Amino acid sequence: MAVNWVGIAGIVVFYIIILVVGLWASRKSKGDSDPDSVLVASRDMSLFVGVWTTAATIVGGAYINGAAESVFESGLAWTQAPWAYAISMPLGGILFAKHMRAKGYLTMLDPFQDKYGNRMGGLLFIPALFGEILWSAAILASLGTTMSVILDLNVKLSVIISAVIVAFYTFFGGLYSVAYTDVVQLFCIFVGLWFCVPFVMTNEHAAPITSTSSEWIGTIDPSDAGIWIDFTMLLLLGGITWQAYFQRVLAAKSPEKAQKMSFIAGFVVIIMAIPSVLIGAVGFNTDWNSTALDLNKTNPHDHPSLILPLVIQYLTPTYVAFVGLGALSAAVMSSADSSVLAASSMFAHNIWGGLFRSKVSKRELVWVIRISIVVTTILATIIALTVHSVYYLYVLCSDLVYVIIFPQLVCVLYxxxxxxxxxxxxxxxxxxxxxxxxxxxxxxxxxxxxxxxxxxxxxxxxxxxxxxxxxxxxxxxxxxxxxxxxxxxxxxxxxxxxxxxxxxxxxxDEVEHExxxxxxxxxxxRSGEWQLGDVNEMKKPLAGKDESEYIPGESKI
Known part of the structure; x- marks a missing residue:
């Protein structure tokens, strides 16, 4: 199969746009002296940017590709992710966002370390870290597989280039770069996929989706109701207990805006899934034998995870495929950068600055975050290139985040x-x-x-x-x-x-109000009466504290 130069050109253009925006956004960062700038964008994130970057924690390569794959393989009835995640966002706003933003926390682990001590917070860091790293690895692996099949590119080269770009702009800009690139990436996804929809739905090789709606919508066997309920609850409640989500809402200008971000992001999440669902249904109705696809090499029924890029490549004109495949690359990066920064933030703030060192300079903490970004990206890349079952590893970590972090977070807060x-x-x-x-x-x-x-x-x-x-x-x-x-x-x-x-x-007892x-x-x-160090140990005021000193747990509200 010849190299698909149109697809490559589309992806290169989108990568350049994202890299430029990421570097531009990094100029808003206050440099080496302010970890708040890297972790929570100095609590100065606007509602518009906040909504899009919060939605981007869900809407990424796995979400876009997964929705189409699920409709194609299992039917719409088993495609719970779009509507379940859309509900989970407002639910997160009600349960956690406003409450945690009002407390002035910097990461999801802060309430655990404040109440249970640094060691217990460090223990809860383990499933959260594995989830973020394996999520990054899964979407990088997905990108590599897609590019190798659709564009005939080397898998390792595709994964490494994508990882380097993500690490580069995240390294310099922190949450500022990630947030602003999220806006561009989601815009690209929305425009790119909706641009493809009319062409795929009117393609001569695909029957109208209304003619077979009962088939691609699917059914739920009564004996499988427990499985359906279980995965729905996992998506509803487990989808919000991730540092990537909390990093956004904790960066809002106020608790009320943190809650609004979550509410509006829920609408964005469901809207972004509609074109993927339609494309999955079209793929189900397509006579692939009549297309130019070599079924001996790539059969959609054997590789359902590729249905979205296959439909875009073989059921749309060349110029449409250019936009669509570029949008897919943007979708992948919008998730990868969020997870990389989330894992790095928790390690730097809660483990390095909380468990290992009770006092660190602000400059030191920023560099720990940056080094963690590089290390996290390298680990995710290695896993993506070497572990064949990375998706299933992520599934297990999603379970662990759901069964461990969710009940723990509700208990520690309420x-x-x-x-x-x-x-x-x-x-x-x-x-x-x-x-x-x-x-x-x-x-x-x-x-x-x-x-x-x-x-x-x-x-x-x-x-x-x-x-x-x-x-x-x-x-x-x-x-x-x-x-x-x-x-x-x-x-x-x-x-x-x-x-x-x-x-x-x-x-x-007289302190009744939150x-x-x-x-x-x-x-x-602020007075230095205590600092986060040993487990719940009260300490004396810090003598000689200057503005360059960073006390883990302390943050501007």
Whole structure:
């Protein structure tokens, strides 16, 4: 197969545009001296940019390609991601965005380290980190496969070039560059894919989608209802417990704007999926034998993940394919940069600046973020080039983020009695139950057979959602029991090994309103009365603190 120069030209043009915008946006960064600029864009993100970059945490290569693939292979009934993610955004705004922005947090892990201590926050960093890195690897691998099949390019070269571009502008601009390139990337996706839709729907090789709607819409077998519910809940609740999402809402100018960003982003998410769904339906109705596609080399039914680029290449004119394939490359990069920055931010702020070093200079922290960006990109690239089942690894990490992070985050924010003991036990129980449920794609055997288990279909019970509910109960019960036992003196203070019950000051009862509690919380931080270091340990004021010194957990509101 000859090299597709039109497709290559389209991708090159889009890459140049994105790189230029990323470097331009990096000029808004305040340079080496301000980690807030890199982490949360100095809390100065406009509503317009915020909406688009928040939507971009969902709308990327896997989302665009995955929606078309799911419709083509399983039917619209099993394509829950578009509408589930669209609902998850406003849900995140209601549950988390306004609350966490009002607290002045910098990352998703901050509330855990504030309440449970740095070590427990570091433990929760593990599934969050794996999820972000493997997500980046999965979309880079997807891009490489697509380019190799559609454009006849070398897979390794495609992945490496894309990774270098992502790392380059993210390295210099932080969230500013990622946010502004997200706006351009989503605009390219929207225009590019909608530009292709009229051509693919009127192509002579494809039957009208209305003529076979009952087939490509699909059905849900009653015996599979538990699976459908489980994955729907995973998308609804697990889709918002990612640092990439929180990085955007925490960069909003106010808590109210953080919530608005989430609400409006939900509409953007569902709108961006419509052309992919239509293209997937057209691919289902296409007589591929009558097209120029060499089915002996690439059969859509054997490679359903390629249905979107195949439809664009073989069912549209050359100039349309130029725009469409360029839009696909933009879609991939809009997700990769978000995940790379998210993983780097958590490591620099919560692990390096919180767990390893209680005090770091602002310049040091910025350079730790930048080095982490490079390391994260390299790791994601290596995984993308060497691990064949990277998508399935990501699926498992998505499960872990859902069953571990979601219940933990709700508890730490809303249930005051929760402590480190409950969090730790809930963490361990959730992992054991999830591994016990098995994962066929990773050859993990099933040793816990939940109700309705089938020897042929596997787990039919919504066991992931059950684990979430059970984890909630474990965290609350263990926290309540340890609080009573330690606070009432049934066990002495020496048994409080995490120093999270007997040595922690309670918020005074008269502080009833969140705004007042937060004011007291932040005043203590600014005055230097305490800093994030050992587990919940109160410390003396910092002597000789200057403006270049960075205290982990401290941030401008």
């Amino acid at each position: 249930i005051k009695v929760c402590n480190t003991y409950g969090s730790l036990v809930g963490f361990v129980i959730a992992i054991l139950l999830r591994i016990g449920g098995g994962e066929g794609s990773l050859h993990i055997p099933i040793f816990i057979k939940f109700p309705f288990y089938s020897e042929t279909k596997g787990q039919l019970f919504p066991f992931r959602t059950f684990i979430v509910v059970f984890s909630f109960a474990v965290i609350i019960v263990i926290s309540y029991v340890t609080d009573i036992v330690l606070r009432r003196g049934y066990l002495g203070p020496r048994w409080d090994i995490f120093k999270c019950v007997t040595s922690v000051e309670r918020v005074p 705004g007042e509690e937060e004011k007291m919380h932040m005043e203590r931080k």
